[in-house]
Amino acid sequence: MIIDKGVELAWEVGRPFNLEIRSADRIFYRERNHPEMNTGQRRDLAIFYCQNVPEGNEYNRQNLEKIYGKHIRLFSIPCAGRLEYTHLLKALEEFADAVYVITCPEGACRYLEGNKRAIKRVLRIRTIIEDIGLEKERLDIVIGSSEERKTLTAFCEELIERASSLPPSPVHKNRFHREDAENAERR
Amino acid sequence: MKDISLLKRILDKGEFAVTAECGPPKGADPDAVIKKAVLMKGKVDSINVTDNQNAVVHMSSMAACILLKTEGIDPVLQMVVRDRNRIALQSDIIGASAIGIRNILCLSGDHQGFGNQPQALGVFDLDSVQFIQAVKNMRDKGRIIGGDPLSKSPELFIGAAANPFADPLSFRVVRLAKKIAAGAEFIQTQCIYDLERFIQWMDMVSERGLTDKVYILGGVTPLKSPAMARYMNEKVSGVSIPQDVIKRMEGVFKKKQREEGIAICVETIQRLKEIKGVSGVHIMAIEWEETVGEIVERAGLLPRPI
Amino acid sequence: MITAEQKPIDEIREMITPFKRILALGCGSCVSECAAGGEKETGALASALRMACKIEGKEVVIGEKTLDRQCVKDFVIELEDIINNYDAILSLGCGAGVQTIADIFPEIPVIPALNTDFLGETKDQGYWIENCIGCGDCMLFYFGGVCPLARCSKQLLNGPCGGAVQGRCEADPETPCAWQLIIDRLTFFNALNRLETIYPPKDWSKKQGRGPRKIIREDQQK
Numbered sequence: 001m002i003i004d005k006g007v008e009l010a011w012e013v014g015r016p017f018n019l020e021i022r023s024a025d026r027i028f029y030r031e032r033n034h035p036e037m038n039t040g041q042r043r044d045l046a047i048f049y050c051q052n053v054p055e056g057n058e059y060n061r062q063n064l065e066k067i068y069g070k071h072i073r074l075f076s077i078p079c080a081g082r083l084e085y086t087h088l089l090k091a092l093e094e095f096a097d098a099v100y101v102i103t104c105p106e107g108a109c110r111y112l113e114g115n116k117r118a119i120k121r122v123l124r125i126r127t128i129i130e131d132i133g134l135e136k137e138r139l140d141i142v143i144g145s146s147e148e149r150k151t152l153t154a155f156c157e158e159l160i161e162r163a164s165s166l167p168p169s170p171v172h173k174n175r176f177h178r179e180d181a182e183n184a185e186r187r
Numbered sequence: 188m189k190d191i192s193l194l195k196r197i198l199d200k201g202e203f204a205v206t207a208e209c210g211p212p213k214g215a216d217p218d219a220v221i222k223k224a225v226l227m228k229g230k231v232d233s234i235n236v237t238d239n240q241n242a243v244v245h246m247s248s249m250a251a252c253i254l255l256k257t258e259g260i261d262p263v264l265q266m267v268v269r270d271r272n273r274i275a276l277q278s279d280i281i282g283a284s285a286i287g288i289r290n291i292l293c294l295s296g297d298h299q300g301f302g303n304q305p306q307a308l309g310v311f312d313l314d315s316v317q318f319i320q321a322v323k324n325m326r327d328k329g330r331i332i333g334g335d336p337l338s339k340s341p342e343l344f345i346g347a348a349a350n351p352f353a354d355p356l357s358f359r360v361v362r363l364a365k366k367i368a369a370g371a372e373f374i375q376t377q378c379i380y381d382l383e384r385f386i387q388w389m390d391m392v393s394e395r396g397l398t399d400k401v402y403i404l405g406g407v408t409p410l411k412s413p414a415m416a417r418y419m420n421e422k423v424s425g426v427s428i429p430q431d432v433i434k435r436m437e438g439v440f441k442k443k444q445r446e447e448g449i450a451i452c453v454e455t456i457q458r459l460k461e462i463k464g465v466s467g468v469h470i471m472a473i474e475w476e477e478t479v480g481e482i483v484e485r486a487g488l489l490p491r492p493i
Numbered sequence: 494m495i496t497a498e499q500k501p502i503d504e505i506r507e508m509i510t511p512f513k514r515i516l517a518l519g520c521g522s523c524v525s526e527c528a529a530g531g532e533k534e535t536g537a538l539a540s541a542l543r544m545a546c547k548i549e550g551k552e553v554v555i556g557e558k559t560l561d562r563q564c565v566k567d568f569v570i571e572l573e574d575i576i577n578n579y580d581a582i583l584s585l586g587c588g589a590g591v592q593t594i595a596d597i598f599p600e601i602p603v604i605p606a607l608n609t610d611f612l613g614e615t616k617d618q619g620y621w622i623e624n625c626i627g628c629g630d631c632m633l634f635y636f637g638g639v640c641p642l643a644r645c646s647k648q649l650l651n652g653p654c655g656g657a658v659q660g661r662c663e664a665d666p667e668t669p670c671a672w673q674l675i676i677d678r679l680t681f682f683n684a685l686n687r688l689e690t691i692y693p694p695k696d697w698s699k700k701q702g703r704g705p706r707k708i709i710r711e712d713q714q715k
Contacts (some may be wrong), residue, residue, distance in 0.1 A: 074675035093540045093547075125537075131502045132545035170548045269647070273694060295654045298646050298664035309647070316651035317694045332694055350655030358653065358676050361688065365651055371689055377655060424656035424663040 042071045043163040044172075046091035047156065049102035050080045052110065053144060055151040064156055072156055080104070081114025088125050088139060093171060098138045098163040102155055105146040115143070137166060190287035192344040193261035194233040197467075198373065198402045202492050203460060204467030205232045206263065206375065206404060208480045209255070211246035220246070220254040223476045228260055230480040231470070232491055233290055235263040235375070239270060240473075242302025249279060252288050263346065264288050267296025272312035273321070277331050280322055284341030292346040292375065293318045316369050319347055323370030346372035349403075350425040351388035352381065360391045367401050374401055375469040378408040380428040380451075382458055389464050398464035405459040406469045409478055410448035413437040449478055449485075456486040494523040494614075495587045496621045497530065497607040499538065505583070508604045512581040513552065517542070517606070518572075518594070519559035520586040526629060527621050529607050530585030532551075538585065538606060545584030563590025573624040576601060629706070635687055637678030640658050642695070646673035650692040 032153060049056055061074045073095070077083065080103040091099045101122055103115035118139050126136040142159070150158075197204045207227050212219035227234060234255055238248040252262035264283050268276065283291065299309045313321065321332050322345050329340040347366040351359060363374070379385045385405065392398055410416045413436040420428040432451060439447045452470075459465050468486075472479050483489055499505075509515055517539040525531030539557045548555040556579065560568045563586035572594070576582075581602045588609040595603040611623035616710045626643045632650075633640055642648045646664040653672030656663030660673040679685045700706075 084533050086533055086540065089537050089540035089544070093544050128502055128541050129544075131550045132506075132541055134544065171544045172547075189702050194583065210634040295647050295649065297656070300646075300664050309713040312697065313694050315649070315654075316649075316691055320691060321694075353653075353655040354657045354670070355653065355673050355676055358672075358688075362651075362653065365689065365691055409653075420633055461597050 006147075034065045034066070042072050042160060043097035043166060043168065044095050045159060045163055046073050046075065046096040046099045047102065047159060048075045048077055048080070048083060048087065048099070049152060049155070050097065050104050050109075050144075051076045051078055052104050052108075053102055053152050053155070054149050055153060064153060068156065068160065071160065072120075074152075074156075079109065079114035080118035081109070081111060081116075083118055083121055085121065085125055087120070089128075091131065092138065095171040095172065097172070098140070098159075098166055100140055100142050100155075100159050102142045102144060102152075105144045108144070108146060119143075128149070134169065134171070135166065138169065149182055190289055190342075192233075192289035194263065194290055194373070195344040197232050197337060197492060200492070203488065204233075204402070204404060205231045205470070205483055205488050205491065206233045206235060206467065207470045207476070208235045208237060208473060208493035209251065209476065210237050210240060210473045211248065213243070213245050215246065217254050220251045221258060224255050224258040224260055226476045227479045228258060229491065230483045230489065232467075233261040235262050235265055235292060235469070237473075238265045238267045238294070238296070239302070240297065242269065242297050242299045242304065242307075244303060249283060249288075252283070253286060256287055261290065262288055263290040264294055265292045265294060266318075267294045267353075268313050268315060268318050269296030269299060269313055272310050275439040276313065277321060277325065278319060280325060280343070281337065281339075281341050284343055287343060290344045290346065291322060292348065293322060294348055307450040315347065317368055319345060319371050320369040344366055344372055345370050346373040348377070349374045350377040351375060351379070351385050353425045354428045359388065360395055360397070363392060363401075364395060364397060365427050367397055371401060373466075375404045375405065376406045377425045378406040378471055379459070380426075380432050382455065384427070386462060389462055393464050402466040403464060404469040405455075405462075405465050406471055407452050407455050407459075407482075408471045408473075409445075409475065409482060410436055411475065412441075412444050412448070415448075429432055435442060445478075449482060452482050453485045455480070456488070460486075494526050494612070495589070495609060496527045496611055496613050496623075497524050497587050497609045499529055499534065499585075500608055500646050502538075502541060502545070502605055505538075505604075505606055508541065509542070509553075509581065509583060512602070514554045514556075514579045515542075515559060515581050515583050516556045516572075516575070516579040517583045518563065518585060519557070520563040520584075520590050521559055521561045522564075523583060524587055524590075524607060526615060528619075530587075535559055535585050538583075542583075560586075563587075566593065566597060569594055572598065627700065630693070630696060632692075635692070636675045637682060637684070639670050639671055639674045639678060641675065644668075644674070648695075650695060658709075692703075 017168060049174060056076060061076060065072060065074055080101055083101060088099050101118055103118050109115040122141045125141050130136045142155065194204060194206065209220065209223045236248045236251045239245050248265050252264050255262040264391060266279065294316050295315045299307045300306060322343060324330055325337060326340050326343055329337045331337060349363050351357065387412050413433060416433045416436050419426045433452065436447055456468050459468055470479050470482060517535050519532050519535030528534060535557050538553045543555050560571065562568050576598055576675060581603045581604060582594060583606050584594055585606045587607065591603050591605045612625045612627060613621050613623040614623050616622050624640060624643050628642055641650055641652055645652055646662050647654055653670060657670035657673060660670050662668040662670050679687055
């Protein structure tokens, strides 16, 4: 039973998330599960980052996704100001317990105002998610520091840690993982 | 006895006219109006009744005017275009005349957002200039807007407001000229504290030949305190109080502030008497009506001519 | 263009409560321009509502589609094929769009997700301002291209009033006094004498018709 095309996701930025929508409230997604990962307390994050973040290159991104498995999806964007509301909301809807947006430090945006715009947009979506019953901490802006030059890797570590204090998102109560899906199909 | 406009009679005679203002109560209490009337009776020629001033609901101006008439006072009905469409306005005009009101002041009105009914629709079907013209045509031609004849024309002395201190300065005289061309016969100005600026405005007005066409009554308001002076200067649109006046109010002990406010008012009136083209004074002492008598007396304007 | 803003999400949730299969329908015209009901906003709202329903444990399907315009029958008819999949339409169009859909598909409830505001211009990014009230009898020529009905708080045709302070309206200090703008503009064109005319009362019957106003053009009909 396929629901109409209206619910397909089309990500303008990063690479598309591969989703097959089988029913309105169950989402199966392809995930890479690193065998050494202890998935006990970890939450699933979406991290959108300005491609200017130190070590924000494609190689590193793929590497980090391998390391963290299903717990982090990384999306590189030319500028944080290019973020659309749909990116943030759909990430929260589809899989994320928390969404973080990494912007360039104040004054360092190569498009001048992009980081400021990203902040305004995130603030707006925060009030919306609060209205629907999600903690606003599930969406946050992380502003890069001009002195520290924190790398993408360092951000990932910090954010995984930060998100662990949040309970799992109530949106994904019925979340299934691949093994369960495969088991279900076998039955 | 036939109703006449006492204000018009005095102005036509060339006497220096004195008018004052009465704010109706925010309730159905006729005594509140009568009390104020009694305080000012005999000290002024006519008394204006405000129309839902500041867009705050008050007893209607027309009703309060009727109460003033029972005390033998010649009222000036103030009517704003904010609350009534042309049907209601014209209807009220003929009604006012029928019950013996002989003076009308045609105004735009403060925006409804200021008052205690900010969700109300502001009507503004006519503007104040069109309203003046409508009243004039009803009186002189016996016709309403659109041309239908009236069975009996209203008898009204038509007035308008003018603000010598508002922006844009350059255009104020043109606007006054339009009001006069539309039919305004007397003007009451916003309260005056800055006499130099007022004189400048009077010069422009007479330069355009308007002082021959209209009676100008300069507005005055006695200050109660320096806080009132500062507030009015900053917050009330169209009022500008020069620093030296504010300093005068600040420079006296609290007990003497009211006294000083009245003194400033009296001095202003005395100066107005000397300005060519000024035919009278309009004292706006809202909620301080008891001072009107004293002010008029000290300004040497008593007794009032009958 | 027509401007609108999204209703608070609580209000929308309350209205969609009885329904299980909802189509969030965006519009690609005016409401896209004012970032209220275009494709992106429709996607964002649908996503937020789906999450809200999941959190509540409600099983609801919320589809998304955006039409070029919701106020033209020819575009709305496109919904014919999919409309039976839904039991309500959540329209992110302006009031005109909501009603067009309701007229063409009277058997399906149409819920407005937006509050329609005014006819106006995009003055700057993220800044829309009213400048026309649709009076049906445009006098912009006489006022140098500044409409005293739309932009003067008291709709004066023979303005200004006595309340402006430093060129700002007494009713809203953020708003420039329209009459100041008119005077400046006509002064620039050496046409200030136009304002010596007493403009007569406005014919409001062109704005407030007997029932909804209409335009019929036989030369445009089939």
